[in-house]
Amino acid sequence: MKTISPNLALSFSKNPEIECGTDEAGRGCLAGPVTAAAVCLPKHFCLEMLTDSKQLSEKKRFLLKPLIEEKAISFGVTHVMMEEIDEINILNASITAMHRSIKQLKHTPELILVDGNKFKPYNDIKHECIIKGDAKFLSIAAASVLAKTYRDLYMEKIHEEFPMYNWKKNKGYPTKEHRAAIAKYGITKYHRKSFKLLPEQLNLEL
Template sequence: MALKTQFSTYDFECGTDEAGRGCLAGPVTAAAVILPSDFVNTILNDSKQLSGKKRMLLKPIIEAKSLSYGIQHVFEDEIDSINILNASIKAMHGSIEQLTIEPDYIIVDGNKFKPYNSIPYKTIIKGDGKYLNIAAASILAKTYRDLYMEKIHEEFPMYNWKKNKGYPTKEHRLAIEKYGVTKYHRKSFRLLPEQYRLDL
């Protein structure tokens, strides 16, 4: 099913989404994107439906064709301090703030958001599989976060973040059990199953 260009009839509708909410390490990253009304791309879809290679191919296309886009990381210390939901919304607000065009309307992937600058908004469950601007935001959030995780992988290669990107894979959890936690781990998350619970 083809994705719709936008939800509202406003000229400048921004789509926003985040990546990395369920990770054990690294930031939660959000993107906001305003696309032109005539934007067409047959590959663009929810980032989770695409291979890493396709996401990286789409990244420069979205950056070049969008009217404006913004990216925001919220890091692990703040996630631990304000919780992951608030951190995700803060990242989305931060990405919208970076837009060079103030949006008339905001559509958000998921069902949780807080008002931003009194701009009208709509939360849309699975919005990244329905609207191009949210799908574009999901691609940018995921690719920018992946690139960041690949960079910090060099510092702590034993966790293999370049592959698991900080998600709770068996390999990542075994590495936490063996090597302990790093400054990039989210201390408020259950990093190991109860029987391996670390004294954090």
């Protein structure tokens, strides 16, 4: 396992293969897509500041986004929209988004590193599920940053259509403000109807 810093490793294998890291953003939201990214990094990749996107400020994530895109061997990003989430459930939608992102890669990976503990095999390619993998492997961290930034940009765009929900700030997560707006205005075409919006998630005491 080749280590770039005390915290994040570049590769999972002792004999590095073409690896890709994959992660998703938006799984716990009430509105908007679930977004996944897949990233293949070069053998001597090094990017200071890169870590789990949840530990980075929004400013740092958007500083890293073009650097990751420039330095990566290849990357893919996919949104799975609300209607499909409602049809197949959020777990399957998250895995589907990962699969579609991997499909976009210019190079077929020999190993897929997955953040979390749930995945379905993709085209018979070996995969490893890694709990908190976005804080352990650079490729997963890079995927987490791309998934988060691409999804945030989408939520900021649809915010203009429905500003009363303040998606540019809460990004569709079940904040007290977001739930209060749903209670007042109802749901939109961007809300996930399979999530039990009423009454549990509108309980403002939650």
